Amino acid sequence: MNPMLDDQEVSLFRDTVRGFMQKEVAPHYEQWEKDKCIPKSFWLKMGEQGMLCADIPEEYGGIGTDFRFNMVVIEEASRAGFAALATNLTVHSDICAHYILNMGNEAQKHKYLPKMVSGECIGAICMTEPGAGSDLQGMKTNAVKNGNEWRLNGSKTFITNGQNASLYIVAARTNLQVKAAKGLSLFLVDGDKAGFQRGQNLHKMGQHAADTSELFFEDVILSDEDILGPQDGGFIALMQELPRERLALAVGAVSHAEGALYLATQYVKERQAFGGPLTNLQSVRFSLAEMATQVELHKALNEKCKGLLMEKALSTELASMAKYAATDMECKVIDQALQLFGGYGYMQEYPISRFYVDARVQRIYGGTNEIMKEIISRKLVAD
Known part of the structure; x- marks a missing residue:
């Protein structure tokens, strides 16, 4: 692609995003801060405008642009002072969607990515636990296999998009006989799974509009098809x-x-x-x-x-x-x-x-x- 034309496209996209932020976010942001959550309906509006997961390939519902287009959305939200929105979007578009794109099988990609692009499915990544923050080695959440089933148990905290999400990428220990680094797996957990419970929407110093939650997993039944990437390779x-x-x-x-x-x-x-x-x-x-x-x-x-x-x-x-x-x-x-x-x-x-x-x-x-x-x-x- 012609570099100058490429830069022009980024610039035009930035103008669109900036106008969208002023029209669709600015008038409502104070209320979202009070509500401690961004309405799911707004996610659908962003999806309609191509502002979610823009760099996901077309075969999975995306526009197929490059990383810079995703960053334009984050930049304009942050510059306008909508930091909570920027955080929510980063987790959804630049973390969860790319975990699935880079680690998922074709069935997982086709199941989740188109709906993440449209805003129908909001993603959350679940790593942090009450007793394990930056130290993933201290993770307690585990999944035990019994026949063809996995049973997931544990809790997570400080999870961005915790209330709104319908897809949770959950890190859990699947081999307790080795260190977490060698026995950790990622599971795709749908928000309507039996045994899964959203806890309180946490009270934070700032970024109030970003729903940040505790999550609980009690004998959540999963299958091998729900493992993202290699077992024990998380x-x-x-x-x-x-x-x-x-x-x-x-x-x-x-x-x-x-x-x-x-x-x-x-x-x-x-x-x-x-x-x-x-x-x-x-x-x-x-x-x-x-x-x-x-x-x-x-x-x-x-x-x-x-x-x-x-x-x-x-x-x-x-x-x-x-x-x-x-x-x-x-x-x-x-x-x-x-x-x-x-x-x-x-x-x-x-x-x-x-x-x-x-x-x-x-x-x-x-x-x-x-x-x-x-x-x-x-x-x-x-x-």
């Missing part, structure tokens, strides 16, 4: 998909910071103090310059990583660098932006306050930033 599969997940988080982080910078810039140009606009103060101008520089630096790294991912050459270490660096930057820039608002920045009526509370979790999920540094440093020491 841990390796997870590791293979993590670079994409972490890059998506980095992309959202940079756009979120960029949105906060825009709000702060507009505010200080209009706010009068000390006989003129705040932009007359050198300290304010320098703060804006620092924030803008950080955004551009991390945007450049993300663009490099996007290219590598599309070439299937993005390493775990580089993706970890992008994730931890971008989310650290995101929190610092948004804190600086809020500071420029003074006391008004602390008021919930000003959107910058939501940017602030929504950003904090980015350094935790997808693997804490401390885990990212551990991954990077191990590679450096080993080389």
